[in-house]
């Protein structure tokens with residue numbers, strides 16, 4: 001969810017909590033049944049009602065993934081996602097994957113283990129945050145229309161993981 005959509009939704013939840021759902025607006029009922037607010041220090045975050053987990057805006061995703069990735073000691077995709085999923089509702093494994101792919105520390109570690117591959121100079125990685133933000137934006141944007149973030153980003157279906165199982169196992 002991009003930042004302007006997020007603050008719009010947040011204001012809307014606040015309004016509904018104060019004045020009640022607008023009877024002529026069906027979406028108000030959907031909003032009030034789906035979301036809640038939680039106060040954290042001086043500001044509010046949106047809560048996913050059913051799961052009780054926090055929904056993050058796009059600009060907050062980066063920092064949350066970064067914190068979890070560091071807390072797991074530059075852990076892999078699954079460990080980082082697992083930690084995030086305890087608290088946050090809208091962070092996917094694909095987003096974590098995108099983050100780890102641009103993590104300087106992990107890139108250096110990966111490259112060091114491959115013989116003969118020149119380690120990328122740090123300077124070349126300076127733009128990672130911008131790239132990451134762009135990638136997250138793409139994945140958030142497309143997550144609402146039924147395509148996987150990977151598919152949305154690269155235009156093809158992800159070929160690792162579950163999608164890689166043999167297509168047909170039927171016996172004749």
Ligand SMILES: [Zn+2]
Nearest residue numbers: 074103105106
């Ligand atoms: Zn890392």
